[in-house]
Amino acid sequence: MDQNALAVELAGIWKRFPGVIANSDINLKVTAGTVHAIVGENGAGKSTLMKILYGMQKADEGTISINGNELVFSSPADAIEAGIGMVHQHFMLADNFTVLENIVLGSEPKSGVKLDFAKARKQISDIAAENGLAVNPDILVSELGVGDRQRIEILKVLYRGARILILDEPTAVLVPHEVDELFNTLRDLKKEGLTVIFISHKLDEVLSIADEITVIRQGTTVGSVNPHTQQVSARDLAEMMVGNELPTPQSVGDTIREEVVLKVDNLSVFAKGGKAIVDDISFEIRAGEILGIAGVEGNGQAEILDALMGIEVSTGTVHFKAEDISNQSTRHRRELGIGFIPEDRQRQALLMEAPLWENRMLGHQTREPNSKGFLLNPRGAKADTKRIVAEYDVRTPSIDVLASALSGGNQQKLIVGREMSGDPKLLIAAHPTRGVDVGAQAAIWDHIRNARQAGLAVLLVSADLDELIGLSDTIKVLLRGKFVADADPATVTPQELGTAMTGAGKAA
Amino acid sequence: MTYLKSRRFIGAAFTAITMLSITRTITGNGDLTSTVTIAQALVFASPIALAGLAGIWAERAGVINIGLEGMMILGTFGAGWAGWQWGAWAGVLAGVVFGAIGGLLLAVAAVTFGVDQIIAGTAINLLALGLTKFLAILLFTDAPGGGQAQSPPIKGDIPTYTIDAIVTPLTALHDKAIFFISDLAGLVAGLFYHLSLLTIIAAILFVMTSYLLWKTAFGLRLRSAGENPWAADSLGVKVVQYKYTAVVFSGMLAGLGGAYLSIASTIYRNGNTAGRGFIGLATMIFGDWRPGGTAAGALMFGYIDTLRLIDTGNQNVKGLILLGAIILFAIGGVMLRKAKRNSAIGFLVLGSVMVGAYFSASSFPPEVAQVAPYITTLLVLATASQNLRPPAADGVPYRKGDHH
Incomplete structure (x- = not known):
């Protein structure tokens, strides 16, 4: 194989949404048979870019070339056709189905009208063995842990013949030793000649796995580094991502x-x-x-x-x-x-279909500034929501938008602001x-x-x-x-x- | 069917026959397992079973079908109306088509417009009830043999089969009242006595559903729409299409169940379904959204209904009370073995109360039997519901790309 053949080349990609430019002039070259990491802050435009590459969204400008051929994707089906597979951050699995059923769904091997379970089982174990992904195809997914589920997602993509894998923040849900297992898998896949695009903001992990790292800041590619040939630390990368000096979580003093x-x-x-x-x-x-x-x-x-x-x-x-x-x-x-920031913000902390200022009252509805005696005080709540939005840098067009309109990170900032108020x-x-x-x-x-x-x-x-x-x-x-x-x-x-x-x- | 499954099936059948046999021996009431009782139970069970099967189709694709009752009502009407004019088979066809229209209505509301499925289903129930009453007045009032609330008789009949070579000797064996053997004989003979072609069709539909939904790619995709439609969509499964197919077919099955009722009573009558659509829904839950369990639940309802209706001297209801007690003791015993002490005590106490009732009263009013199926359902659901596994996305409105 040509050492420098490009599996993916994105050139001059622009994507505008009403009021926001998600991607501006993105240029990305991914060499075949490598692990290529894309790092950037929340909202830097990584996800949009990957959605464009996977055919879920269409770029306003720019070209996509896969293995040297310029292609236009209008749906994920086109991308799958071109050998691209996506492992979503939130798993797309049916819990009550077996591993086998989850993997073959949508492209089942058949004999007549019957689903050929024996053939499916063999195909899956073959792919699993080739890539070191041990799974029991007949177990229910509901019985599996996070690491196993991720392996199934990868198998799903491989089963469909993908040669280019996009992994969207794959380590976000894993514990350290599961991360190690994932990385071993990725190295095996690389050996098999597959190309992996790895999206993350955990820089230590990126440095340990990636052959090439591209940094995205505010919607545009600001540079690429090769950790094998260049001396680069997590701090350097973070500074490229943020564009300035970095904080640490250190608590000082007793x-x-x-x-x-x-x-x-x-x-x-x-x-x-x-x-x-x-x-x-x-x-x-x-x-x-x-x-x-x-x-x-x-x-x-x-x-x-x-x-x-x-x-x-x-x-x-x-x-x-x-x-x-x-x-x-x-x-x-x-x-x-007692302030409470729950684990699942959408389930426990927010009313997704309510405006921000109503969410500000939630759990604090009996206290200043949200209520006056028996009655609620929307005016007070709105004023205080504005304070939170400013102090916690919640990126929102106004306090009247629904919580569901905010990105996850901004929802979180609003919740933290709410729970930290009222002393x-x-x-x-x-x-x-x-x-x-x-x-x-x-x-x-x-x-x-x-x-x-x-x-x-x-x-x-x-x-x-x-x-x-x-x-x-x-x-x-x-x-x-x-x-x-x-x-x-x-x-x-x-x-x-x-x-x-x-x-x-x-x-x- | 795998070895394990068939073993479990035989085990369950064996237990059921044993319990019936004990009850029959104690009460000395041969009707409990007679050929006629079983044959009639099949007739009563079939419409309920078809409604339950209809529920399986819709809910496996993620659409709660509380409108089964309404679709059944449409089926009874279609069968009465078309059967009166063009014969029984036309009636069956019209019942299926009318049911399908009900299904389509639910699909449009629940799948395309994302209306709350319970509300959409309830609306269909009310609509079907009002519409058929209105149409009955309009079409049947002046028809010879018809009335404001019922159609003229359905022309012709659906063939039924009796295999004398089996029925005659087995019925004779049943009358000898030998423990277990006579009861088994009665049960088997009942299967070949006045067996309607529609009942056979219903049974075939059960087998077909098992195969289609669990052994084919089509079934996997349909069920994926009920488990995780977003995942299915990400793999290129046309979720909306499958939901439509499932819900419309669900309407057809419910319509067939309704047609069965009209054919069995030879006319359409207002209120003929009498809540069988809801009972069908209950049997589906009882059966864990699977055909086998649903069929078993429907047979239980059909059996209890039969005993109530062919009751002479109110002895059958008494028998049922004892049977209920035996079942409660059995469940209590199982609970004890599973070390669930509190539930076990509950069942044993309830069983004792029923035994006490059995021996202290000489007969029971039929109303007791009327509510018995519902009480049984409640009890069964209360104990079994922890182990039931409905489709994960059942009742969740699906919009493309709406997830996360």
């Missing part, structure tokens, strides 16, 4: 005070069948302290947070300062000054910067740090281990509903923490 804000004793949450999801845990958080909980998603984090907010039925006692709030309503807890004493936060870009992330960290300085206690759950280590004063590792280890954020590395999270070893 702000922990005497006063215990949250004291939890023997908290348990049980699943329907009686199995303990949260298993008899106890901890306390002092004013000015950030307690981080590390753990693979689904080990009870969400249930702990929901139990503390009174949304989930639990046993055990919860004290807020001196008050026993174990049996208090969620509203009472919120009125005491909370305790913040219960899950992934406070999930989906938020580097600049806004720093701003959120600053807000949390400043509040901590002023005595805010924080319970922090985050899948971003750098964030967890950087912000927390104390870290506890949660595994199957129990705290299995403590880690000192001053000394622990993300790798050690990741290992402890899977139960493989003890953190420092």
